[in-house]
Amino acid sequence: MLNIFFFKATLIFYFLGTLFFLLILSWDQRQGTGAPSWTQRLAVIVTGSGFLSHTVALAIRLKESGYVPLANLQEAVSFFSWAIVLIFFWVEFKYHIYILGSFILPLAFLSLISASALPNKIPDLNPTLVNTLLGIHTTLSVLGIVAFTLAFIAGIMYLLQEKFLKSKQLNTLYQRLPPLDQLDQWNKTAILLGFPLLTLGIITGALWAQYALGSYWGGNNSKQALSLGIWFFYLLVLHGRITIGWRATKAARLAIIGFVGVIFIFVTLA
Amino acid sequence: MNIVLIGINHRTAPVEIRERLSISDDKMGEALCALTADPCIEEGLILSTCNRVEVCAVVKETHKGFQAVKQFFARSHPDIAFETLDPCFYMYASSNAIRHLFRVASSLDSMIIGEPQILGQIKEAFDHAVLHKTTGLVLTKALKKAISVAKRIRTETKIAQNAVSISYAAVELAKKIFGRLDKKSALLIGAGEMAELAARHFVNSGVESIAIANRSYDRALELAKTFKGIPIKFEDYASEMIKSDIVLCSAGAPHYLIKPEEVAKAIALRQNRPIFFIDISVPRNIDPKINDLDNVFLYDIDDLQVAVETNLESRKKEALKAEDIISEEIEQFARWFKSLDAVPMIIAIKDRAERIRLAELGKITSKLGELSPAQLQALEGLTASIVNKLLHKPLTVLKAEVHSTNGNMILEATRKLFDLKEELSPAKEEEKNP
Numbered sequence: 001m002l003n004i005f006f007f008k009a010t011l012i013f014y015f016l017g018t019l020f021f022l023l024i025l026s027w028d029q030r031q032g033t034g035a036p037s038w039t040q041r042l043a044v045i046v047t048g049s050g051f052l053s054h055t056v057a058l059a060i061r062l063k064e065s066g067y068v069p070l071a072n073l074q075e076a077v078s079f080f081s082w083a084i085v086l087i088f089f090w091v092e093f094k095y096h097i098y099i100l101g102s103f104i105l106p107l108a109f110l111s112l113i114s115a116s117a118l119p120n121k122i123p124d125l126n127p128t129l130v131n132t133l134l135g136i137h138t139t140l141s142v143l144g145i146v147a148f149t150l151a152f153i154a155g156i157m158y159l160l161q162e163k164f165l166k167s168k169q170l171n172t173l174y175q176r177l178p179p180l181d182q183l184d185q186w187n188k189t190a191i192l193l194g195f196p197l198l199t200l201g202i203i204t205g206a207l208w209a210q211y212a213l214g215s216y217w218g219g220n221n222s223k224q225a226l227s228l229g230i231w232f233f234y235l236l237v238l239h240g241r242i243t244i245g246w247r248a249t250k251a252a253r254l255a256i257i258g259f260v261g262v263i264f265i266f267v268t269l270a
Numbered sequence: 271m272n273i274v275l276i277g278i279n280h281r282t283a284p285v286e287i288r289e290r291l292s293i294s295d296d297k298m299g300e301a302l303c304a305l306t307a308d309p310c311i312e313e314g315l316i317l318s319t320c321n322r323v324e325v326c327a328v329v330k331e332t333h334k335g336f337q338a339v340k341q342f343f344a345r346s347h348p349d350i351a352f353e354t355l356d357p358c359f360y361m362y363a364s365s366n367a368i369r370h371l372f373r374v375a376s377s378l379d380s381m382i383i384g385e386p387q388i389l390g391q392i393k394e395a396f397d398h399a400v401l402h403k404t405t406g407l408v409l410t411k412a413l414k415k416a417i418s419v420a421k422r423i424r425t426e427t428k429i430a431q432n433a434v435s436i437s438y439a440a441v442e443l444a445k446k447i448f449g450r451l452d453k454k455s456a457l458l459i460g461a462g463e464m465a466e467l468a469a470r471h472f473v474n475s476g477v478e479s480i481a482i483a484n485r486s487y488d489r490a491l492e493l494a495k496t497f498k499g500i501p502i503k504f505e506d507y508a509s510e511m512i513k514s515d516i517v518l519c520s521a522g523a524p525h526y527l528i529k530p531e532e533v534a535k536a537i538a539l540r541q542n543r544p545i546f547f548i549d550i551s552v553p554r555n556i557d558p559k560i561n562d563l564d565n566v567f568l569y570d571i572d573d574l575q576v577a578v579e580t581n582l583e584s585r586k587k588e589a590l591k592a593e594d595i596i597s598e599e600i601e602q603f604a605r606w607f608k609s610l611d612a613v614p615m616i617i618a619i620k621d622r623a624e625r626i627r628l629a630e631l632g633k634i635t636s637k638l639g640e641l642s643p644a645q646l647q648a649l650e651g652l653t654a655s656i657v658n659k660l661l662h663k664p665l666t667v668l669k670a671e672v673h674s675t676n677g678n679m680i681l682e683a684t685r686k687l688f689d690l691k692e693e694l695s696p697a698k699e700e701e702k703n704p
Binding site: 166 | 443445446448450540541542543544561564565567569573576577
C-alpha cells in the first residue's frame with residue numbers, strides 16, 4: 001500500500017510544518033525582530049514536501065480505485081486538508097502572505113490526523129450514476145467547507161489584527177498580517193464562493209439520497225438538519241452583509257461561529 | 271551667570287500633564303513676562319509644543335535659577351499638585367543646557383528623531399521671546415546657534431531621510447486598516463499646521479477626498495483650496511464623520527469634542543465601515559473611550575509614538591553622527607559663553623595690566639641706571655597707582671553691571687575692547703556646573 005506510506009510521510013511533514021509555523025507565530029507576537037528568515041524558509045520547504053507527498057498519495061489512491069477518491073469520510077477529510085494547503089501556496093506565491101501558513105497548517109495537520117483515525121476502506125462502489133452523484137456531492141461539499149474554512153481563518157486573522165491595532169501592539173505579526181480591509185474582503189469572497197457550493201452540495205446530496213435510499217430526507221438525519229441549519233446561517237450572514245452592513249468585526253465573528261457549525265458536520269459524520 | 275534649562279517632555283510626563291502645562295500662542299507673552307519678572311532670571315524663552323514644555327533661561331545663580339523656573343511653573347499651574355509635577359522635570363545647566371537645546375532643535379530629542387517640525391517651533395518660540403523682549407545677548411546667540419546647528423545636522427547626516435513623522439505614522443496605520451487609501455475620504459477637524467501636514471501626507475498617499483472643518487471658516491476655505499477639499503461648517507463635523515474613513519482631529523478645544531455616542535451612531539449609519547481617528551490635539555479632543563467601540567480605531571499623539579519606534583532604528587545610527595557635530599559646536603559656544611563671566615575677565619585684565627607695568631618698569635630702571643631703594647619704591651608705587659586708578663572704575667562698573675539686564679552686553683564689549691581672546695582660552699576655564 002504505497003499510498004499509505006505517502007500518507008504517513010505527509011503526516012510527518014505537516015506536523016513539522018505546523019511546528020515551524022507555530023514557532024514563527026509565537027516569535028512574531030513578541031516585540032522585537034520577529035522570527036528569523038531561516039524558520040520561514042524551512043516551514044515553507046517542509047510544507048511543500050508534505051503537499052507533494054500528499055498529492056502523490058491521492059494520485060495513487062485515484063489510480064487504485066479508479067474514481068475521484070471522495071467516497072468515504074476519510075477521503076473527504078484528506079482532500080480537504082490537501083485543498084487548504086494548496087490555497088496556502090497560492091496565496092503565498094500571489095500575495096507573499098506566508099503567515100497564513102501559521103493558521104492553515106495546524107488545521108491541515110489536525111484534519112489529516114483525524115482522517116488517519118477514520119476507517120480506511122475503499123468502498124466497493126461501481127461508477128454508476130448514483131455513485132457519480134455521490135462523488136459530485138462530496139466534492140462540492142468539501143470545496144464549500146474549504147471556502148468556509150478560509151472565511152474562518154480570515155476572521156481569526158481579522159480579530160487578531162484588530163486586537164493589535166486597538167491595543168497598539170505593533171509587533172512583527174502586526175506587520176506581517178494583511179490590512180483589515182483585505183481580510184474582510186477575503187471573508188466576503190470566501191463566503192460568497194462557499195455558499196453556492198454548499199447549496200449545490202446539499203441539492204446533489206438530496207438527489208443522491210433519493211436515488212440510493214429512496215427518500216430526499218433520510219439516513220443520517222442529524223447531518224442533513226445541521227447542513228440545512230448551516231446553509232441558513234450563511235444565507236443570513238450574506239444577507240446581513242449586503243443589507244444591514246454585517247461587515248468587519250461582526251463578519252469576522254460570524255465566520256468563526258459558522259465554522260464551528262461546519263466542524264460539527266464532520267463530527268456527526270464520524 | 272549661567273544658562274539653565276528646565277522642562278518636561280514626552281518621555282518624562284504623560285500627555286495628561288503636558289496638555290495642562292502647554293502654553294498657547296496667545297498666552298505666550300503673558301507667560302514670558304511672568305517668567306522674567308523674577309529678579310534671578312535675566313533672559314527667558316519658553317518652548318511649548320505637543321511634546322514638550324521647556325524654559326531656557328539665563329540666570330544669575332544656577333540653584334536660585336532652577337528654583338525660580340520651577341516656581342514659575344508652579345505659580346502658573348496652581349491646579350496641579352507640585353508633588354506630581356516635580357518628578358517630571360529635567361534640569362540642565364551650562365553646557366548641558368546648551369547641549370539639550372541643540373539636541374531639541376536638531377530633533378534628536380524628538381519623539382521621532384529627525385522630524386522637521388521642531389525647528390519651526392523653536393524659531394517661533396524665539397520670535398515670541400524677541401517680541402516680548404525677554405531675550406538678551408546670551409539667549410539670542412544660543413538660539414541662533416541652535417538653529418544653525420540643526421541645519422548643519424540636517425544637511426550633513428541622513429537623520430531626516432525616510433520621512434518619519436507622526437503624520438507619516440498615521441498614514442502607515444491607515445494603510446493597515448484600509449489597505450489602499452485611494453477610495454477613502456478624510457475629515458480634518460481643526461486646520462492648524464500639524465493638521466495641514468498630516469492632511470498633506472494623506473493626500474499624497476492617495477486619499478480621494480478631504481473635508482475640512484474649522485472654527486474659522488476662512489481658514490478652512492484656504493486649506494480646502496490647497497488640497498482640493500471640501501470646506502464644511504465646524505458644527506457639521508459630527509454628521510461629516512458618517513462619510514469619512516479617516517478623522518484627523520487637531521481642533522485645540524479645551525475638552526473632548528468627539529464622544530462615544532456620536533461615534534457609535536456614525537458607525538451604525540456607515541454600516542460598520544471602520545473609522546480611523548487620529549487625535550493630534552493636546553489637550554486631547556477625542557474621548558479615548560471610543561477605542562472600545564467595534565470598528566473604531568483611535569490613536570492619540572502618545573500612541574503614534576509607539577507606532578514609529580520601529581522605524582527609528584536606522585535614524586538612531588545617524589543620530590550618533592549628529593551628537594558628534596553637537597559636541598563640536600558646544601565647545602565653541604561654551605568658550606564664548608564662559609568668556610562672558612566677569613571674574614575670569616577681571617583677573618585677565620588685571621594680569622595683563624600687571625605684566626605691562628612690570629615690563630615697562632624693567633625698561634625704565636635699566637635706562638635710569640643706579641637707583642636708590644627709595645626711588646625704586648617710588649617708581650613702583652607710581653606705576654601701580656596709575657594702573658589701579660585707570661582700571662578701578664571700569665572694573666567696578668563691570669562687577670556691578672554684570673548682573674544687570676545689559677550685563678552680558680557689557681561683558682561682551684569688555685572682551686572685545688581689551689581683546690581678551692587669548693587670556694580666556696578654554697584651557698584656563700573650568701567646567702561650570704550647577
